[in-house]
Amino acid sequence: MTTENASQGGRIFRPGSHVGIAILAASAAVLLAVSAYLAFFYAPTERVMGFVQKIFYFHVPAAWMMLWSAPLMAFGSVMYLVTRQEKWDRISDAAVELAVLFGVMTLVTGPLWGRKAWGVYWVWDVRLTSSLVMVMTLLACKIVRSYAGEGARNIAAGLSILAVLNAVFVYVSVNYWRGTHPDHIVRKGGLSPKMRTTFWLAVLGFHLLYAVLLWTRVRLARLEDEADQRQIGLEEVEPT
Amino acid sequence: MTAKILPALRRGVTKLMTWAFVLPASALAQSPSQETGFVPVSGAPDAAKVDPVPLVVVAYGAIFFLVLAYVVYLARRQAELARRIESASPPTER
Secondary structure: OOHHHHHHHHHHOOHHHHHHHHHHHHHHHHHHHHHHHHHHHOOOOEOOOEHHHHHHHHHHHHHHHHHHHHHHHHHHHHHHHHHOOHHHHHHHHHHHHHHHHHHHHHHHHHHHHHHHHOOOOOOOOHHHHHHHHHHHHHHHHHHHHHHOOOOHHHHHHHHHHHHHHHHHHHHHHHHHOOOOOOOOOOOOOOOOHHHHHHHHHHHHHHHHHHHHHHHHHHHHHHHHHHHHHHHHHHHHHOOO | OHHHHHHHHHHHHHHHHHHHHHHHHHHHOOOOOOOOOOOOOOOOOOHHHOOHHHHHHHHHHHHHHHHHHHHHHHHHHHHHHHHHHHHHOOHHHO
C-alpha cells in the first residue's frame, strides 16, 4: 500500500469527521426521547380512541419518512441511469434501505393501532395494501442488488422508480378511496395544540434520525467502494 | 387437442377479464373521502375489550428495536471495513 493510500485509509477514522454527525445523532435521540415523554405525559388522551392513539406520534412520522425516501430514491436512480456515477447509486441504495426500515416501522405500528381502533390487525384497505406493496417492492430491490449479479444496479434503479410511483399512490389514495384508514388528519387540523406540539417534535426527531442514518449509510458505502478498489489495486501490484 | 385447449383458454381469459374489471371496480366502489377519523370494521370483535397498553408498548418497543438493530448493523459493517483496511496495510503503517 502506498503512503497516499495509507493516508486515505486514515481518513476513515479521522476523529474530527464524527463531531458533526455525533451532535446530530445526539439531537435526534434527545428529540425522540422528549417527544415520547410528551406523548405519554403531556399530550391529552384522545376522546374516541383513547390511549392507543399515542401510537400516532411515532407511526405517522415513520410513514412520512418512508414517503420522503421516494423522491431521494427516484433522484438517485435517475441520476445513476443517466450519468453512471456510483455516488448516485449509493444514495439511491441508502434511501431504499431507509424506506424499508421506516416502512417496516409503519407496517408494525399501524396494525397494533388498528387492533384497538378497528378491532382487527389488518384490513385490505387501499392505503394499507399500497404501503405493503411499496415495502415489498423495495425489499425486492435489495434482494436484486444482492443476488442479480451484473446489471443488478440497473434493475434496482428501475424497481426503485416503480416504488416511487407507488409512494405517490400511497399518499393520494385516501383522497380518492375512503377505506378504513383515516384521512389526512394533520393537514386538516384535527389535533389539539398539545398534540400538535408533541407530534411536530416527533416529526423533527424522525427527520434528524433519517439524516443521520442516511449520511452514515452513504458514507459507509463510499468507503467500502474505496476499500474494494484499493484492494483490487493492491492485488494487481502484489499478485499472490 | 385444440378442442380441449380452446375452452380452457376461453375460461382463463374470461376469468382474467372478470378480475381485471372487478378489482378496480371494487376499489372504486369504496365510498369517496368525506369524513376524518377512524371507521370501525363491521363484524369485527369488540375492540372496546382490547387492552391498549400492551399495543402501545409493543409499538414503541418495535420502533426502538428496529432503530437499534439498524444502528448495530451499520456499526458491524463499519467494524468489518476497519478490519479490512487494517489487514490490507503493511505492518510499518499499522
